[in-house]
Amino acid sequence: xxxxxxxxxxxxxxxxxxxxxxxxxxxxxxxxxxxxxxxxxxxxxxxxxxxxxxxxxxxxxxxxxxxxxxxxxxxxxxxxxxxxxxxxxxxxxxxxxxxxxxxxxxxxxxxxxxxxxxxxxxxxxxxxxxxxxxxxxxxxxxxxxxxxxxxxxxxxxxxxxxxxxxxxxxxxxxxxxxxxxxxxxxxxxxxxxxxxxxxxxxxxxxxxxxxxxxxxxxxxxxxxxxxxxxxxxxxxxxxxxxxxxxxxxxxxxxxxxxxxxxxxxxxxxxxxxxxxxxxxxxxxxxxxxxxxxxxxxxxxxxxxxxxxxxxxxxxxxxxxxxxxxxxxxxxxxxxxxxxxxxxxx
Numbered sequence: 300x301x302x303x304x305x306x307x308x309x310x311x312x313x314x315x316x317x318x319x320x321x322x323x324x325x326x327x328x329x330x331x332x333x334x335x336x337x338x339x340x341x342x343x344x345x346x347x348x349x350x351x352x353x354x355x356x357x358x359x360x361x362x363x364x365x366x367x368x369x370x371x372x373x374x375x376x377x378x379x380x381x382x383x384x385x386x387x388x389x390x391x392x393x394x395x396x397x398x399x400x401x402x403x404x405x406x407x408x409x410x411x412x413x414x415x416x417x418x419x420x421x422x423x424x425x426x427x428x429x430x431x432x433x434x435x436x437x438x439x440x441x442x443x444x445x446x447x448x449x450x451x452x453x454x455x456x457x458x459x460x461x462x463x464x465x466x467x468x469x470x471x472x473x474x475x476x477x478x479x480x481x482x483x484x485x486x487x488x489x490x491x492x493x494x495x496x497x498x499x500x501x502x503x504x505x506x507x508x509x510x511x512x513x514x515x516x517x518x519x520x521x522x523x524x525x526x527x528x529x530x531x532x533x534x535x536x537x538x539x540x541x542x543x544x545x546x547x548x549x550x551x552x553x554x555x556x557x558x559x560x561x562x563x564x565x566x567x568x569x570x571x572x573x574x575x576x577x578x579x580x581x582x583x584x585x586x587x588x589x590x591x592x593x594x595x596x597x598x599x600x601x602x603x604x605x606x607x608x609x610x611x612x613x614x615x616x617x618x619x620x621x622x623x624x625x626x627x628x629x630x631x632x633x634x635x636x637x638x639x640x641x642x643x644x
Contacts, residue, residue: 322634326370329631333373333387334366340391344438355423355431359398362414367639368498369394371523371632375502375516378628385446386505392455393498395439400462400494402432407470408553409582412546451501458497465489469555474580476564478556484525487532492524499523515619522616523636529609530643532557533602536593537643548589554580558608562601563592571595606643613640 320328327334345356369390376386404410405418406425412418420428436459443452469486472478499520503513535550536559550557560579564572574591578584596602617633 322631322638323365323367325631326374326635327365329628330370330373330377333377333390334370336387337366337369337373337390337394340387340442341394344391344395344442345435347434351423351427352431352434355402355419355427356398356435358422359401359413359419360394362416364414366394367635368397368494371495371520371635372498372502372505374628374632375499375508376506378516378623378626378632379503379506379508379512384505385448385451386502388442388446389451389455389501389505390498392439392442393494393501395435395442396455396459396462397494399432399435399439400466400490402428402435404466407466408549410549410553412549448504451504454497454501454504458493461489461493465491465493472556474554475556476576478561480558480561483556483558483561487525487528488521491528491531492521495524495527496520511622515623518619519616519632522612522619523639526609526612526616526636527639529558529605529612530640532559533605533609533643536589536596537602548578548584548586548592551578551589551592552580552582552584558605559596559601560592562604563596563599566599566601567595571598606640609640609643613637 341360342357345353345360347353372390372393373386376389401413402419405413405420406428410418411421418428419431423431440452440456443455446452465486465488468482469490472482472486496517497520499516500513503516506512508516532550535548535557538547546552551560560575564575567575574588574595578588578592581588593602613636616636620629620633623629
């Protein structure tokens, strides 16, 4: 269509320009100044006299993640006030912990892609990925110790232990057809939701929140993390490779017993179960096999029911914030939950 000056203007462009910024974009704006300091600290602490360490670390750190967890840390601190000024160190430590687990996970899962690029292990190898992950964990705890906040250090140390337990539990359940929905819930609580929980709690601590505030942010983070992982597990089957940053069906090929698979195996007939189990854990399973499994999931609405579970946790996350005084930032944190769930649509 043409504007009043006769210049042709794309209707699609106009529509995009009129779209409201997402909750994540608004959180990025809200936390911009603090996150600039976090990013500077992250780059400083990724340095090493061993060239491979910063090369590999920065490859992952700069690969396009939104840094949601550290943003939640600085936002939680801002929600309660300036506090002790430890939010920057806490946030950078949280991001290093997260990236360390990504490096380790890609080795354990033998993943080829991460955030739409070749996984670090595909470039530097498994040994380097594991060791640089260890380096990042060490730096995370050094940054925590520098704050001299032993209680907050305890929160993140407990999260690190729980995340490792969750990964080991998931590994033990790989390809285990007897895995229950309760087992799965424990896996995602430990390996994913725990770090969201800790990120929000140490942020509240940095803002000198009272016990009620800490409890609210701890519950918010836990429920947001549960919802986030449930959506990720749906996207593995529903998303397109170019948008989810990895190959569609990777969880299936890796033998991960996620909720969509657990529900489909429980309700499918013998022939359908055979289709699923023939692809489950087969690193060479074809796209056609993945599509066949997705068809079964759609037949029993296991992806939709997994999303229902995600919405349940999302509501719980928003409800956790309700005892806090009303503010624009509190409302924005509630909106972040809805955005995280909407990724699957």
